Amino acid sequence: MITDHEITLATLEDAQAIAELSRDAIEYGLPWRWTPQRVSVAIRDRSTNVLVARRAAAALHGFAVMQYGDETAHLSLLAVRESARRHGVASALLEWLEASARVAGIQTLRLEVRASNLGAMAFYARMGFVESGIRTGYYEGLEDAFRMSKRLATG
Secondary structure, three states: OOOOOEEEEOOHHHHHHHHHHHHHHOOOOOOOOOOHHHHHHHHHOOOEEEEEEEOOOOOEEEEEEEEEOOOEEEEEEEEEOHHHOOOOHHHHHHHHHHHHHHHOOOOEEEEEEEOOOHHHHHHHHHOOOEEEEEEEEEEOOOEEEEEEEEEOOOO
């Protein structure tokens, strides 16, 4: 792994920290949708993986949420605390999810990213994602989203 962070499945005790990081790093300027209650539902959902990254027993440094379908998986959220960025945390989270998706027989990963978030778009491009469309007004009618996807190798 390219980070010294431990990547594990989230527990219900992580829901508050995940929700707060989502609010601050992803949902800024928008209504708070990924509340602790919604995160708890995702953690309990058998078709969703919620991951956390932390160093030793320290506070949460990052998280990711991915929902699995029959052939596609949707990366709903991925965030890293600002102080932990540029240490491979996001890459490690995404690599864990990709490995899980391959085992599950998933063929394509999909996500949306704010049109203004050039750093995230560059990160996903480095990780093999390509732009596959735009969703006008996706974020509460305030901002467009670029759709991105990654085809996973089969066989």
